[in-house]
Amino acid sequence: MQKEILKVTDLKQHFPIKGGIFGRTINHVKAVDGVSFTVYEGETVSIVGESGCGKSTTGRAILRLDEPTSGEVEFDGIDLLSLNKKEMRKKRKDLQVIFQDPYASLNPRQTVGEILQEAMSIQNTVPKEKQHERIVELLETVGLGAHQMDRYPHEFSGGQRQRIGIARALAVEPQLIICDEAVSALDVSIQAQVINLLKKLQKEYKLTYLFISHDLGVVRHISDRIIVMYLGKIVEIADKKSLFTNPQHPYTKSLLSAIPSIHPEKRRERIILTGDVPSPIDPPQGCRFHTRCPFATERCTREVPELRNVVTDNGHQAACHYVEDIEAGIMQPVR
Numbered sequence: 001m002q003k004e005i006l007k008v009t010d011l012k013q014h015f016p017i018k019g020g021i022f023g024r025t026i027n028h029v030k031a032v033d034g035v036s037f038t039v040y041e042g043e044t045v046s047i048v049g050e051s052g053c054g055k056s057t058t059g060r061a062i063l064r065l066d067e068p069t070s071g072e073v074e075f076d077g078i079d080l081l082s083l084n085k086k087e088m089r090k091k092r093k094d095l096q097v098i099f100q101d102p103y104a105s106l107n108p109r110q111t112v113g114e115i116l117q118e119a120m121s122i123q124n125t126v127p128k129e130k131q132h133e134r135i136v137e138l139l140e141t142v143g144l145g146a147h148q149m150d151r152y153p154h155e156f157s158g159g160q161r162q163r164i165g166i167a168r169a170l171a172v173e174p175q176l177i178i179c180d181e182a183v184s185a186l187d188v189s190i191q192a193q194v195i196n197l198l199k200k201l202q203k204e205y206k207l208t209y210l211f212i213s214h215d216l217g218v219v220r221h222i223s224d225r226i227i228v229m230y231l232g233k234i235v236e237i238a239d240k241k242s243l244f245t246n247p248q249h250p251y252t253k254s255l256l257s258a259i260p261s262i263h264p265e266k267r268r269e270r271i272i273l274t275g276d277v278p279s280p281i282d283p284p285q286g287c288r289f290h291t292r293c294p295f296a297t298e299r300c301t302r303e304v305p306e307l308r309n310v311v312t313d314n315g316h317q318a319a320c321h322y323v324e325d326i327e328a329g330i331m332q333p334v335r
């Protein structure tokens, strides 16, 4: 039985929109609107979806970088949202984050050695006399050398800087790392190297990753399971193989049909999305995807589809009223 390390229940993040001369709250951006999922120890779960669907907001809410509006976040049996500021700061040792642009989060006036030392000192993970040794070890672990300890962030390439970000996260010996578009800014070949490094570290340190990315190619390489988000809600969850070979939600099908298949004989029917993503300020009633879904019926405009088990009993879930009918070819795309 796998151990649950992170359990997110009905998480909501509604950002207020202020307006008028009194600066009152006139509306909300429903960036994340009732998201529930579980991450097991040692696995990599990815969150994918188009820009603005709420991926990063979900990650930030889990870490309480933005205080969530409501919901529950249980990490290793502890309710994170009930912790006070001091307790949460302590807990951050176990939950680290790596952002897309490590340069923005690395102090340009600190050497790499100082950056790593600071991380260890804040969280008190390594006694002072052992820190130098640990810095050398960390740099080697992430594929940099001890000789680079006295250099500054600007002296490194993008890929190397991301390695420094990874070393800093590792310095506090976390259990879970949230990788928010961590390889998105890198060239494809460098992306592959950093992904391989993350995989190697996962084995070595028994790490769990929550990997946030808009890039299905990247997600395919790293994930065990995948969560697909659309306009603040989860539309599908499945293990990687099931999702890529047997997507069930029309939105997932459309995302996947846009990427070239390595097996042309298995090429999927192309599902073209119509229109733009609606605003999360005033999302569509019923199924949020109905305004762009080629299968939508009148029912979809009024009934919110629950995330439910589909296909078999392997944990594959989708939130669409018509999964079975679409699969059976009873329903055809109408646009």
Ligand SMILES: Nc1ncnc2c1ncn2[C@@H]1O[C@H](COP(=O)(O)OP(=O)(O)OP(=O)(O)O)[C@@H](O)[C@H]1O
Pocket: 015, 029, 030, 031, 049, 050, 051, 052, 053, 054, 055, 056, 057, 058, 214, 280
């Ligand atoms: N602090 C904030 N205040 C108001 N709205 C916000 C805030 N942060 C995010 N949003 C809005 O919430 C929605 C979700 O944003 P989020 O950054 O989570 O999306 P995303 O899926 O990570 O996309 P991207 O990869 O483009 O960042 C967007 O409409 C965004 O404009």
